[in-house]
Amino acid sequence: MAFESLASRLQSAFDKLRGRGKIDEAAVNEAMREVRLALLEADVNFKVVKEFVARVKERAVGQEVLKSLTPGQMVIKVVNDELTQLMGGDVAKIATAPKPPTVVMMVGLQGAGKTTTTGKLAKYLQKQNRKPFLVAGDIYRPAAIKQLQVLGEQVGAPVFSLGDQVSPVEIARQAIEQAKEQHLDYVLIDTAGRLHIDEALMDELQQIREAVNPDEILLVVDAMTGQDAVNVAESFNSQLELSGVILTKLDGDTRGGAALSVKAVTGKPIKFAGMGEKLDSLEPFYPERMASRILGMGDVLSLIEKAQDAVDTDKAKQMEQQMRQGEFTFDMFLESMEQMRKMGPLEDLLGMLPGMNRKAMKDLKVDEKQLARTEAIVKSMTLAERSDPDLLNASRRKRIAAGSGTSVQEVNRFIKQFEDMKKMMKQFSGAADKMKKKGKKKGLKLPFGSGGATQFPTGGKGKDGLNFPFNFKPPFK
Structure with missing residues (x-):
């Protein structure tokens, strides 16, 4: 998990x-002192750590803090x-040219995931x-x-x-003309x-930049390389004047040194973060949400957004009605x-809940194999058995055990x-309905849905009022 x-x-x-x-x-x-050690162990730039601790200490020993109630x-x-x-403070959005098309140069070293990230950005x-x-402008790497x-x-x-025999500068020029024609x-x-960074690489990139005058020059760097990623960003920025950075493999970066250093060292914002291998796993980088997750305060907004993208609202409402009537089926x-899988790994989702980052998740490991076995058990049932569990005799x-590769x-x-x-x-649905009726009598508006049984995991609603249909207790080890 990130950080x-x-x-x-x-x-x-x-x-x-x-x-x-x-x-x-x-x-x-x-x-x-603990904060300083934690940041240094996370491979955060030494100067960045020093300045950060000084700023925090100055504010933390102020009268506003020491005389507060908490x-x-x-x-x-x-x-x-x-x-x-x-x-970075505020969210840095991708540029939009006054007149289309918006031209984005994707730059970086080999192995950082530049080509894959280009597809993810699309x-x-x-x-x-x-x-x-x-635009296929990499004519050197085999199969690029x-x-x-x-x-x-x-x-x-x-x-x-245009193949690998035409110069990247000419490829970029012709691509922009075709993009204009196709709107x-x-x-x-x-x-x-x-x-590694060399003169030939930078010369070519500068030629492309001068030829197409891009609206964005985004550097793709591997977050897991820590301080090396920051050094690469600093070198590229000094010669190309970057507009932003994309950190790949941030989901596997338990330290976080690159994410915490790159803006302070280069002055360029992190615009996106790669949070997985799937093509839809590129996310806008939200500094405020990331800071909240690091400190164990959760990231409910991102959780809701993931649910809204993954959940079919009509199915969710239908499922809620059925569950309230006790019709939950296999x-x-x-x-x-x-639908839960569409939102991403369960451990990452739980990490977005306030208070779940460390204490609640220290010994909590999701057994993905057990989830797969459970799914296999249900898929080994007939349609009639899935609808009526009473049919499931010895x-x-x-x-079913033989068909799913499990034991009886x-x-x-x-x-x-x-x-x-x-x-x-x-039982929960009935209790929720009773509470809602009491609330109406007293003129109260309850901060949760009236039904939906065991809603995932906050028991609340998204911005559009949908109930999350994740209604099972996953197997943990």
């Missing part, structure tokens, strides 16, 4: 401050604010109702052109290529990379699992859990 080790260290440091009725400068100094929480708020500023732009045009063409097919975006919104130029269970359970004991255990869950949903 896992850093989050753990910082939250441990602040546990000593939380709940204390009064703190003094000595307590703040002790906490700041000084420990105020110190944490100060750190949260400074972390947000360190990573997918992201399509979600914003834009029409991207992919083919890779971009495959990505273009996968996302449904056109790809421009496309964005031109994403995938440029060549090298294993088919509905499968549907819940499918011989049928034996057949596992099948029995799952069916028992399913029945218990069904009863719990019915």
Whole structure:
């Protein structure tokens, strides 16, 4: 999980401050020592750490904090604010040219995921109702052109290529002319990379920049390389004047040094973060939300947005009505699992909940294999059995176990859990309806949905009022 080790260290440091009725400068100094060590271990630039700790300390020992009713929480708020500023403050959106197309140069070293990220960015732009045009400008790396063409097919975006015998400068020029003719919104130029920064690489990139005058020059760097990623960003920026950075593999970066250093060192914002291998796993980088997650405050907004993208609203409403009437079936269970998977790994989703980052998740590991076995059990049932669990006698359970590659004991255990869950949903739904009626009598507006049984995991509603249809207790080990 992103920032896992850093989050753990910082939250441990602040546990000593939380709940204390009064703190003094000595307590703040002790906490700041822990913060300094945590950031240095996370491979954050030394100068950045020094300046960050100085700013936090200056604010944390001020009268506003020390004389507040909850000084420990105020110190944490100060750190949260400074972390947000360190990573860029406001969200940096991708540029939009006054007159289409918007030209984006994708630059970076080989191995950072530049070509794949170009495809992911095209997918992201399509979600914003834009029409991207992919340009195969890397004529040196074997199969780079083919890779971009495959990505273009996968996302449904056109790809421009003149082969590997035409100069990248000419390829970029002709691509922009064709994009104008076809009325496309964005031109994403995938440029060549090298294993290291050299003069030939920079000369070519500068020639492309001068020829097409891009609206964005985005550097793609591997977040897991830590301080090396920051050094690469600094070198590219000094010669190309970057407009922003895309951090790939941030989901696997437990330290977070690159994300916390790159803006402070280069002055250029992180615009996107790669949070997985799938083509829809490129996300806008939200400094405030990321700081909140690091400090264990959760990221409910991102969780809601993921749910809105993944959940079929009509199906969710229909499922809610059925559950309120006690009609939860195995088919509905499968549907819940499918929609949950669209949102991403369950551990990442749980990490977005306030208070879940460290204490609640320290020993909590999602057993993906067990989830797959559970799904196999349901898929081994007949349609009639999925609708009516009462049909599941001993011989049928034996057949289901054989079909799913599990044991009869596992099948029995799952069916028992399913029945218990069904009863719990019915009870919860009835209790929620009673509370809603009481609230109406007293003129109260309750902060949760009236039904939906065990709603995932906040028990609340998204911005459009939909109930999250994730209604099973996942198997943990």
